[in-house]
Amino acid sequence: MDKIVVADNVWILVSTAFVLLMSVPALALFYGGLTKVKSILNTIMMVMVAFGIVSLVWIVYGYSLVFAPDIGGFIGNLQYFFLNSIKPSDAAPAAPNLYHYLFIFFQMTFAAIATALMAGAFVERMKFGAWMLISLLWSTIVYFPVAHWIWGGGWLGDIGVLDFAGGIVIHETSGLAALVGAIILGKRKEPIMLPSSLPLVAIGTGLLWFGWFGFNGGSALAMNAQAVSAALVTTLAAIVGGIVWMVLEWIKFKKPTSLGLFTGIIAGLATITPASGFVDVFGGIVIGVAAAVVCFWAVVYLKNRFKYDDSLDVFGVHGVGGMLGAILLGIFAKEDIGGANGLMYGGGAGLLGKELLALLVVGIYTIILSYVIFKIVDKTIGLRVSRDDEIEGLDEAIHGEKAYIKEH
Structure with missing residues (x-):
């Protein structure tokens, strides 16, 4: 009997387009708008070139390392190297x-x-070639193994660790690596950045929010009630995150800024990501x-x-948010949403303990391996x-272009 469900495939194809939109152009515009005018194109290119490099590597061997049958629970084998033996009409073993x-x-x-x-932590001071090499090495050595541990049949998934759409796999790893890289790279010569x-x-924020429907809703891997619930609680977390951040800023700095509102929205989206398919409306708001x-x-x-110079607060928003969301998943998960009860709903501390273990193990692994990668690149081609x-601006110095040209 054919297992392929047409409606599910339509939804996941749309979700795939949404997640692609999150990088190209949403994240590129979001980061670019936060950067000085003289390095805006370089920032946009860092996002887009990383997306391209990792996508190609994924097809060649990344998918196989994450989702092929594993070697000792640590990493997949090369059964699907260059998508070998996979036909377009085949059903996915994992879905x-x-x-x-x-x-x-x-x-x-x-x-x-x-x-x-990660690119947001390094803007305005990293060599473009160094970033390309880091994108290749980091995705291979850090992201692929961690994704396998939790999503690909690896040891953390086997013991019951949950991460619906990537609070640990994506936000913790990229956030911690961003912090490590920013510290090794050092502060900008012109740290004040308007x-x-x-x-x-604003446009980047809106497009990221839009794309997050595919990011979180699509992670149900079907067009079902869990996908709808995940999309709803994602939106609620974004709304609440934006408003509360704006109010906190208003209290501390006496003015509610658009940047504070935008940052709070992204923080809400990042934090709900691991829990979105497991918590109800109340959990999403909290x-x-x-x-x-x-x-x-x-x-x-x-x-x-x-005093670290994480230029666009990748660690503070994505890293901290993703880790916080994984912890709150262990507290607010509700069985009738995603099949597991957290501490608040009578599930005991078991799930919370597993989430904390995963955060610890993934955190240590990410910090150590990211440090090694950045140091190797620094000692070879320089970071x-x-x-x-840097003072001239990377758009002209590296790419020979300007974002905005005044007509004479």
């Missing part, structure tokens, strides 16, 4: 209701955006509040306390542009 190619395509966009997210275009940030409060603290206080290039 028999979907065409295999579609499942591969959907997961490709997740791998690509996980790497692209956004080049808040309207671009997670939105927690996202704003904790990520605001990370961006405003923690960053200032330790940082020259002082003159």
Whole structure:
């Protein structure tokens, strides 16, 4: 009997397009608008080139390392190298209701955006070639193994760790790697950075939010009640995160800014991601509040306390948000939503303990391997542009272009 479900495939194909939109152009515009005018094109290119490199690597061997039968629970084998032996009409082993190619395509966009997210921590001072090499190495050495552990039949998934759409697999790994890289790279020569275009940030925020319907809703891997619930709680967390962040900023700095609203929305989206398919409306709202409060603290206080230059707050918003969401999943998960009860609904501390274990293991692995990758690249081709290039701006220094040209 044919297991392929047409409606599910339509929804996941649309979701795939949504997640692709999150990087190209949403994340590129969001990051670009936050960057100085003289490096905006470089920032956009960093996002887009990372997306392209990781997508190609995914097809060659990434999918196989994540979803092929594994070696000791750690990493998949090379059964699907270059998608060997897979026919377009085959059903996906991990999702028999979907065409295999579609499942591969959907997961490709997740791998690509996980790497692209890091770029925001390094803008205005990293060599473009170094970033391309890091994109290749980091996706291979960090993202693929972690994704296999939780989503591909690896050991963390086997013990019951849950991560609906990537709070641990994507946001924790990219956030921690961004922090490690930013510390190794060092501070910018011109650390005060006013956004080049808040309207671009607004457009990027809206497109990211739109794309998150595919990111979280599509992670149900079917057109079902869980997908709809995930999309709804995602939107609620974004709304609440944005409003609460704006109010916190209003209280501390005496003005409610558009940038604060936009940042709170993204924090809410990142934090609900691991829990979106497991929590109800109440859980989504609580997670939105927690996202704003904790990520605001990370961006405003923690960053200032330790003086690291995470340019666009990748760690403070995505890293902290993703880890917080995984913890709150262990508390607010509800069985009639996603099949598991968290601490609040009588499930005991078992699920929370598994989430904490995963956060610890993935965190240590990510920090150590990311440090090694950045150090190797720094010692070989170098991480940082020259002082003159940094002051001139990377658009002209590296790419020979300007974002905006005045007519004479």
